[in-house]
Amino acid sequence: MDEDLKTIVKGKILQVADLPTLPTVLEELTSLMADPDASSEAIAKVISRDQVLSAKVLKMVNSPIYGFPGRISSIQHALVLLGFNVLRGIIISTSVFDMMVMSMKGLWEHSLGCATACNIIARRAGFEDPEEYAVAGLLHDLGKVVTAVQLPDLHDQIVSTVQSKEMTYFQAEKDVMGFGHDRINAWLARHWGLPPNIREAMARHHAPHLAEFYKPMSCVVHLGDFLVRLFEFGNSGDDQTAYLRPEALIELKFKMSDLDKVMDEMAEQFIEVSDVTF
Amino acid sequence: MQKIPIDLARSGMKLARPVVKEGGMTIMAEGMELTDSLIARLQNMKIDRITVQGHPVEMGGAGAGTKYAERMERMSVLFRRYGEDKWMVRVRDRMAQYFKIKAAAQEARQKAMESMETEPDEHGGSGENTMETEA
Structure with a gap:
């Protein structure tokens, strides 16, 4: 695929930010983020103005994914506990998935499952702020959703290529568009001003060994994605596992027995997480 | 096991987890078989979700159970x-x-x-x- 088509696709993808269904709050938040003097009160106020959005955000932060089930009662409280980046990631993912909630229910579940797995993996690896890892997991397939919303024809072509050529979704994307959702993730993350660690994890979850600055987070999302596919929780667009890079396990200092523990916890939490719908 | 909304509970399903009220009191033990009257009682007690054995309700791809x-x-x-x-x-x-x-x-x-x-x-x-x- 030539450069022209890539430019067209990129242009079309990034127009997603102008869709009327996206909460206007998101734009305000991105500019607030750029202001170092913005207080958490000011940020909480902006989010709270949109009641539907606030309700969704509270439902998400109180889900078992983040480990504070049922204890966070206000946006302000959520901001203090989880931080602005996590909240913004949640707003982006719920808003974008909202457009597709019916036809992509499987992908939403896959993303929730991956977020849960990432939280568990990050805790086990002893990393600080596991919530940030969870949000990276939540957003790791955002590019697939946005492609489906913005470029439905290409999306259909990708889906049929998966079947006709017995390819993975990721390979089919490259076959049809010349690049995958990892690239689209990077555009979107930059567009919405997501922090560099989450951006790199979104862009490198298929090749964590190539991550430059935030290898641990990329490896966590890579492993989370692999394990959720193994459990077949939700649907990533594939009916097979992704390749598990051994480098990811080495980076996290995980042995196979660590995976057992992670899967035990995943099985326990998935029962609860399958409940998180909008 | 599968967590389901109480509206989808049917008699004959068996609890995979005890039903616990807010505050920690166990109302129904694990393994109990549901009947219509038990379901009605749970509804009256404002219990909205229960966890049952097996995977009796198709909720769209959720592989949790x-x-x-x-x-x-x-x-x-x-x-x-x-x-x-x-x-x-x-x-x-x-x-x-x-x-x-x-x-x-x-x-x-x-x-x-x-x-x-x-x-x-x-x-x-x-x-x-x-x-x-x-x-």
């Missing part, structure tokens, strides 16, 4: 692309082993539950004891 034995069988399908790759074959076999152990534990637990049912003791306990056999 799938049996481990079924997962084990899926391994060859899931890893079909990597039959030649030594590392991935190792991963596959290790994962299959994990699911095998889990499947055995699940089966043992199921049997323990069934034998409990035949006993006349209706008090049932909190269900915590049987939970531990899974670990």
Whole structure:
């Protein structure tokens, strides 16, 4: 695929930010983020103005994914506990998935499952702020959703290529568009001003060994994605596992027995997480 | 096991987890079979979700309640692309082993539950004891 088509696709993808269904709050938040003097009160106020959005955000932060089930009662409280980046990631993912909630229910579940797995993996690896890892997991397939919303024809072509050529979704994307959702993730993350660690994890979850600055987070999302596919929780667009890079396990200092523990916890939490719908 | 909204509960389903009220009081023990009147009582008590055995309600791809034995069988399908790759074959076999152990534990637990049912003791306990056999 030539450069022209890539430019067209990129242009079309990034127009997603102008869709009327996206909460206007998101734009305000991105500019607030750029202001170092913005207080958490000011940020909480902006989010709270949109009641539907606030309700969704509270439902998400109180889900078992983040480990504070049922204890966070206000946006302000959520901001203090989880931080602005996590909240913004949640707003982006719920808003974008909202457009597709019916036809992509499987992908939403896959993303929730991956977020849960990432939280568990990050805790086990002893990393600080596991919530940030969870949000990276939540957003790791955002590019697939946005492609489906913005470029439905290409999306259909990708889906049929998966079947006709017995390819993975990721390979089919490259076959049809010349690049995958990892690239689209990077555009979107930059567009919405997501922090560099989450951006790199979104862009490198298929090749964590190539991550430059935030290898641990990329490896966590890579492993989370692999394990959720193994459990077949939700649907990533594939009916097979992704390749598990051994480098990811080495980076996290995980042995196979660590995976057992992670899967035990995943099985326990998935029962609860399958409940998180909008 | 599967967590379902109370509206989708039907008589004949069995609880996989005890129903616990806010504040920690157990209302119904694990393993109990639901009847229409029990479901109505749960609804009156404003319980909106329960966890039942098996996977009786199709809620669109949620694989949370799938049996481990079924997962084990899926391994060859899931890893079909990597039959030649030594590392991935190792991963596959290790994962299959994990699911095998889990499947055995699940089966043992199921049997323990069934034998409990035949006993006349209706008090049932909190269900915590049987939970531990899974670990």
